[in-house]
Amino acid sequence: MGRFLVVGEDAIKKGACTDIYFRRVVEVMERDGVNPHVVMEVTASALPDPWGVFCGLEDVINLLEGLPVDVDAMTEGSIFYPNEPVLRIAGRYRDFAVYETAILGFLCHASGVASAAAHIRLAAGGRPVYSFGSRRQHPAIAAMIERAAWIGGVDGASNTCAPEGIPLAGTMPHAFVMCYPCEEDAWLAFAQGAGPEVPRIMLADTFSDERDEAVRAAACGAAAVRLDTPRSRRGNMRAIIEEVRWELDVNGYPDVKIFLSGGLSREEVAAYRDIADAFGVGGAIANAPVVDFSMDIVEIEGRASAKRGKRSSVKQVYEVAGRRVTLPLGAPAPEGGVGLLVPCIGGGAVLVRPKMEDARERVISRLLALVGEG
Numbered sequence: 243m244g245r246f247l248v249v250g251e252d253a254i255k256k257g258a259c260t261d262i263y264f265r266r267v268v269e270v271m272e273r274d275g276v277n278p279h280v281v282m283e284v285t286a287s288a289l290p291d292p293w294g295v296f297c298g299l300e301d302v303i304n305l306l307e308g309l310p311v312d313v314d315a316m317t318e319g320s321i322f323y324p325n326e327p328v329l330r331i332a333g334r335y336r337d338f339a340v341y342e343t344a345i346l347g348f349l350c351h352a353s354g355v356a357s358a359a360a361h362i363r364l365a366a367g368g369r370p371v372y373s374f375g376s377r378r379q380h381p382a383i384a385a386m387i388e389r390a391a392w393i394g395g396v397d398g399a400s401n402t403c404a405p406e407g408i409p410l411a412g413t414m415p416h417a418f419v420m421c422y423p424c425e426e427d428a429w430l431a432f433a434q435g436a437g438p439e440v441p442r443i444m445l446a447d448t449f450s451d452e453r454d455e456a457v458r459a460a461a462c463g464a465a466a467v468r469l470d471t472p473r474s475r476r477g478n479m480r481a482i483i484e485e486v487r488w489e490l491d492v493n494g495y496p497d498v499k500i501f502l503s504g505g506l507s508r509e510e511v512a513a514y515r516d517i518a519d520a521f522g523v524g525g526a527i528a529n530a531p532v533v534d535f536s537m538d539i540v541e542i543e544g545r546a547s548a549k550r551g552k553r554s555s556v557k558q559v560y561e562v563a564g565r566r567v568t569l570p571l572g573a574p575a576p577e578g579g580v581g582l583l584v585p586c587i588g589g590g591a592v593l594v595r596p597k598m599e600d601a602r603e604r605v606i607s608r609l610l611a612l613v614g615e616g
Contacts (some may be wrong), residue, residue: 246382246436247434249367250380250601254305254344255304255305255315257340257341257344257475258303258452259275259341259343260340260341260342260343260344261343261480263297264339264340264342265340268336268339268340269513270348271335271336272336272552273371274567276336276599277334277335277337277555278331278334278335278539278542278543278591279333279334279335279542279543279544280332280333280334280445280539280542280543281330281331281539281540281541281556282330282331282332282334282342282538282539282540282541283327283329283330283535283556283557284327284328284330284345284346284512284535284536284537284592285325285326285327285328285535285536285538285552286322286324286325286328286533286534286535286536287324287325287534287536288325288534289357289533290323290354290357290358290507290530290575291357292323293321293322293323293357294304294321294322294323294354294357294533295319295320295321295353295357295359295360295393295394295467296316296317296318296320296321296328296349296353296356296357296603297318297319297352297353297355297357297390297393297394297601298318298348298349298350298351298352298386298390298391299302299315299317299318299349299586299596300596300598301302301348301352301386302345302348302349302593303327303360303586303587303592303595303596304314304528305341305344305345305348305377305530305573306331306338306345306558306590307587307591307592308331308585309333309337309338309341309590310334310589310590311331311333311337311338311492311511311585311587311589311590312331312332312333312587312588312589313329313330313331313332313585313587314329314583314584314586315329315330315432315583315584315585315586316328316329316330316391316559316582316584316606317361317531317582317584317596317601317604318357318595318596318600318601319393319600319601319602319604319605320582321605321608322559325566325568326568327557327559327567327583328349328535328557328583329345329349329558329583330540330557330583331345331537332549333442335539337538339608340575342537345537345538346535346567349533350532350533350534350535350537351383351386351390352386352389352390353532353533353535353543354530354531354532354533355386355387355391355394355530356390356391356393356394356480356526356605357394357529357533358394358508358526358531358595359371359373359390359392359393359394359395359396359527359530359531360394360395360609361396361455361508361604362396362508362511362523362526362527363394363396363473363609364609364612364613365508365509365511365512365515366511366512366515366521367512367515367516368515369515369518369519369520369521370398370519370520370521371395371396371397371511371520371521371574372396372398372399372400372411372521372522372523373387373388373392373396373398373399373400373401373521373523373527373537374400374412374503374522374523374524375387375391375524375526375527375528375529376388376399376401376403376528377468377521377528378528378529379526379528379529379546381403382508384403384404384528385401385402385403385404385405385607386405386411387527387528388405388408389402389404389405389408389598390550391527391528392404392405393598393600393601393602393605394527394605395605395606396523396527396604397409397411397424398410398411399411399417400412401427401613403598405469405598406599407599408462411522413441413443413444413445413468413522414428414432414443414445414468414572415445415503416439416445416448416470417611418432418445418516419445419448420448425448425455425458425459426458426462429444429458429463429464430462431462432444432462433462437512439603441465441466442463442464442465443464443466443468443501444460444462444464444466444467444468445459445464445465445467445468445470446458446459446467446468446469446486447468447469447470451513452469452482452485452486453482453486453488453489454471455467456486456489456490456498456500457475457489457490457493457495458488459545460493460495460498462497463574464501465497465499466498466500466501466519466520467498467499467500468501468502468503468522469482469483469500469502469503469504469537470503470504473540475574477516479510480495480513480517482519483500483517484517484531485598486518487500492606499519499520500516500517500518500519501519501520501521501522502514502520502521502522503521503522503523503524504516505524505525506522506523506526507526508520508526511523511573520591525553538552539556540553540554540555540556540557541555541556546570552565555570555572556570556572557569557570557571557572558570558575558581558582558583559581559582559583560570560575560576560578560579560580560581560582561580561582562576562577562579562580563578591598
């Protein structure tokens, strides 16, 4: 370990970051000369919502590259449902057993964040949503959090370690306002000193009533005011936002928008989307429930086999006229069906690498279809 309690990339790649029982059983199997060819599938028997967004495949491919395995998976950004295999690995068990912990960690966490982001984007009803939650997670995984949120559909992210290509978004902290003699001094300093590419979004709830600070911030050149109070104030948040909107309008600032943040839940985003112009969402995305994937043997030495409670045999998931069908891989494909699990690694060689933008577009197109269906 180094200065921080962070597991390094080399340890993960070598399989050194794993549950201890994998190392122990591999030693026993090696002693006994046991190393069957198996196929293992990754599935989730239940989800926090009716569907999820598959994410984290890039890390899995980087992890397994060079090992004597074959990997098939749904493309990153695919929508998946309970009991559908999203990924399968074929190879000699001892060759990849110690990687199960990391594989599930990559997929469970990233898919949870991406799924939450997608559902919140739907709840926002077309209003912009920004990922403001990387501070709710260990900084070592900030890039993963922002990448998964971006794939899930957010319009930008706050962390400077977000992968290249993700727009950075942010306003100002309360501490900035408090470091100046008065709010106006801080707002004017920001308006004059921030780069021309930075939107003039002024925090309007540091000391005074929100509607009072909002009008004063607008007079200092705010293009939008940020209200960060849903969880820190008692009272009717809708009434507060409506008052702010009213006062901005009657004081000659109808074009100044309202940016809402502060511990927002998905339900609050849906509730305020008609009166707020944009949302900064933190923990509801970054602290999203992980997808509870498991990785299980479904075939041993060419014979269908699974533990109790799991479905044996290698499977394929088909998209057929807007519905999903899961069948044994050897069964005839349904007419017009498109198989969703595609080869990613063959004999250790990478066949395809996920692209973040493609994954995001896949999610966005599906969300648009869901809105159309609604």
